[in-house]
Each structure stands twice: as C-alpha cells, then as structure tokens.
Amino acid sequence: MKKTKKILSFILALVLFFAVTTIEDILSDGADGEDVEVHFIDVGQGDAILVKKGQESMVIDAGKNSNEKLIVNYIKRQNINKIKYVIGTHPHEDHIGGLDSVIDNFDIENVIMPNITTNTRTFESVLDSIVKKGLTITKAQSGKEYDLDGAKITILAPNSEEYSGLNDYSVVVKLTHGKTSFVFTGDAEKTSEKEMVEVYGSKLKADVLKLGHHGSTTSTTKDFFRLVDPDIAVITVGKDNGYGHPHKKIIDMLKKNDTALYRTDRHGTIIIKSDGNNLGVSTSESNN
Template identity: 50%
Template sequence: MFKKILIFSLIVTLLFSLAGCSLDTTNFNQVQSETQNSTVQSKDGILKVYFIDVGQGDSIFIESPDGKTMLIDAGVPEMGKKVVDYIKSLGVKKIDILVGTHPHEDHIGGMDYVINNFDIGKFYMPKVTTNTKTFEYVLNAAKNKGLKIDVAKAGVSLDLGPEISAKMIAPNGTKYDDLNEYSAVIKLNYGDTSFLFTGDAEAESEKEMINQGYDLKSDVLKIGHHGSYTSTTAAFLDAVDPEYAVISCGKGNDYGHPHSVTLKKLKARNIPVYRTDECGTIVATSDGHSVSFNVKPGDYVPGQRN
C-alpha cells in the first residue's frame, strides 16, 4: 500500500514539475458557432460565458472575442459527457485553457472525460494532491495525452487574446487546512466589463485577496462554494461590489446550498441572483460595454431548464 501511494505521489510531482428563471429573449443572442483552425471564430466583439448546469458542481466555459476558449471545472464524473457535448454543440474543437480550480470531485470529476475528448492547450491546477480515484483519473488522462500541468496560483496570466485581460488572483498561499482555500480564482476583464470566478474559495482566501490589494470590482461574481455561508464574506462582497451574482448548485442538494445567510447578503445589496438549480445553464454575454443574460433572475418556470 505504501509503495502504491509513493508511486502515485511521484507521478503527481513529475506532472507538476513539468510545470427561479425564464428566458430573456430581449438580451439573449443565439449561439452561432463556426470553427477555424480548431478554435471558434471571433463573434464580432462578443464575449460569452456559459455557466453550465452540472447539478451540484461547477463548470464554466468561456469564448473570447478572438475565438480563444477556456473551461473552468467540469462537474462531477457523471457530468463529464454533458459538459463535452454542450461545448461541442457550440462548434468547439479545442480548449485553449483548462483549469481545475481545486481537486474536489464536483469540480474535476468530469475533467478526464474533457481531456480525452478535446485538444487541450494549457492545463492548470493548484499544487495540492488528494488520494482520490477522481484525482488519479485526471492525472492519468493528462499523462496519457502528454499534457503538462501548470501550477494555478496568484499572478498567473491567461492568454485569451489581446482584447481580454485574465489573471489568477488566488491562491495566494501554499498551505491551507481546507482544500477549498486552494481554489484558483480568476479575474477577467473585457472592455468596461469584468467577471470574477471564485471556485470554492472561502473566507481565508477572500481575506488574502483583499489584503493583497487586488482590484476585485467585478460586474459578475460567481459566488464561491455554491453559495455556502463559508464563502462570500461581507468584506469580500463589498470589495467586489457586483452588479450580478451567479450561483452554481444542484436542485434540492444535500448541503442546503445556497445558504440563506449568503442569499440575504445579496438581497440586502439588491444584487440579482442567477442560479443553475433554478435557471439551468446560464449564458452571460458582454460586448465590452455591458453584460446581458439569456435568462431572468427569480422567475423560475418548471420545464425551462436548459
């Protein structure tokens, strides 16, 4: 058993060393996807962010105006095929940047399936390991495809084209008691609009980001840890000051996500909340000046999930 764990750890080291809603038809632009050189063509200055409904988990797909693509997380193992099929339905053949925010099953569970079904450019995960089969499957998929794993950490810049600024602003530390705090957090700017993708980052990481003096202000905040009370502190929410909030969670999940404490904070600030358990897949569109959504918050109608 010790020998097996030792071999597993060596593999990890080697890899790192290579190192309620209704349709909003007013604002929703139907996806028109064509491919060129294995990437999506420019959408006339349009950035699209797809918060894919993967139940109790996270998966966010991004298409930049220059046709570059990024996938952040891929849900639980059972959702791998759904994520792949959804992205392929957009006409995408290559994922330029793949990010596993942290090694929990509801974030990287479907990632091996993604790796096996797409041409992958850069692949990032934080430098932390777990002894789970899910994590092992992802490492093996990367190894079998000859993919190097780059370390996800604060300060890493991501190439989504000259019109986009995308940078990791967490994790800022190297040792945490909770795996969630290792979450890769990405700030994306396009023109006058901005998005903050937080994975499952909790209070400790949020405090570090504030103390680092990062510009956290964002139009759209992907709420941390599926709306848990352990994330989205008042200080962090004040620093981000979002116009919109998106929560990725499963309907009737066993964790009670999103928690009422978090929802009350958002309501007190009059921030519209888009939830995948109510809306299904949520598509945010930016022209560089404003952000629109394919659904309306708080108007969930049964049968309209994507």
C-alpha cells in the same frame, strides 16, 4: 480668404482629433467586435464554466463524474474542438469529475491547477488524461496573467502554499473584457478571500461574481463581497441539495445590495455575454 481657410483647417483638425479619439476609446474599451460568452453550465451540485472569446475558449471545472457526457456534448455544440485553458480549481469531485473527459475529447493547450494533490480515483483519472495527452500542469500563481483572444485572465488565488482545507486551494480567476469583468471563485472560503482582500483590495471589483462554495456561508464574506461589488451574482447549485445551499444569509446579503441573482437550480444553464461595455443574460431549461 486666408482667415476662412484657417477656420476651415481648424474645424477639420478638430473633426479628425475627435474621430481618432473615439476610435481609440472604442479599442481601449475592448469593443473589438468579438463578444465574450460565459456559460455557467447546469450540472446540479457542482461547477462547470465555459468561456468563449472569438476563436479561443477556456473551461473552469467540469462538474461531477456523472456529468462527463453532458459537459463534452455541450462544448461540442458550441463548435469548439480546441480549448486554450483548462482550469481545475481544486480536486473535489464536483469540480474536476468531468475534467478527464474534457481533456480526452478536445485539443488542450494549457492545464492550470493548484499545487495540491489527493489520492482519489477522480483526481488520478485527471492526471492519467493529462499524461496520455503529453500535457503538463501549470501551477496556478497569483498575479499571473493570460490572454484569451484579447480578453485578460488574471489568477487571484491561491495566495499561500498551504491551507487547512482543499476549498481554499481553489484557483480564483478574474476575466476582463473592455470595461466588464467576471470573478470565478471555485470553492474559495474565508481564508482565501481574506488573502485576496489584503493582496488585491479594490482590484477585486467586478460586474459578475460566481459565488464561492455554491452559496455557502463558508464563502462570500462581507469584506470580499464589498470589494467585488458585483451587479450580478451567479450560484452554481443543485436543486434540493442536502447541504442547504445557497444559505439564506447569503441570499439576504445579495438582496440588501440589490445584486441580481441567477441560480443554476432555478434558471438552468446561465449565459452572460459582454461586448466590452454591456452585459446580457440568458438562461435555458435545467438539465438536472
């Protein structure tokens, strides 16, 4: 009888152990019941990305000046009135053109930008909106981490104080939710990619890569791409643009590596959802 009780106690202990272990595994995977949604908004030849996690959100770039109304209306349709992080990757008009309107129309907690300025009217408008809201700019620092309702945001670049071109000042962001991750590159080019390879190495690995500079050959070097090793690539690009983006060489590299490709010029707005373990992709009609 005592032997039977010992066996039953042992079995019960095993059941409890595996139950607790399973719960811990689920929690560590980030499967907390709240999905991450990443919206690559179709703004033609430009970047505009909205990230949602629970009750918190982040905007990375906001397209051109002509996209202001489109961006603001899109974010409002997601029932968002407060944005935790607004990131202007670098001061080119096709990335920060609509950023002033985003700042004007929503409650903003943090503005993150690289330590570089320009004397363009577009950049000055963004600064004016920041000042009017009583906000300050947080300088993008490589290695700095932030929280988005349990998802982790890591700044990967820039890694130097000075570059020869504005594109390499781009703030590069990695978003991690459970076992899934995304890398958003702005227009970061070869110099910045080389630095990220040297600083982060295998830590660059991600499931989704937003290719730099709209699929130009100035970005997405072999070493950088090999370390990120994405299952999904996203190119934000305008239909029939005059730059030849995306370049055939980049497309061929994606095909060679069996990387699924989504393009805003062909798929419209691209939405990728993550539950911490799996990714799902949906697309909508092009806005441009």
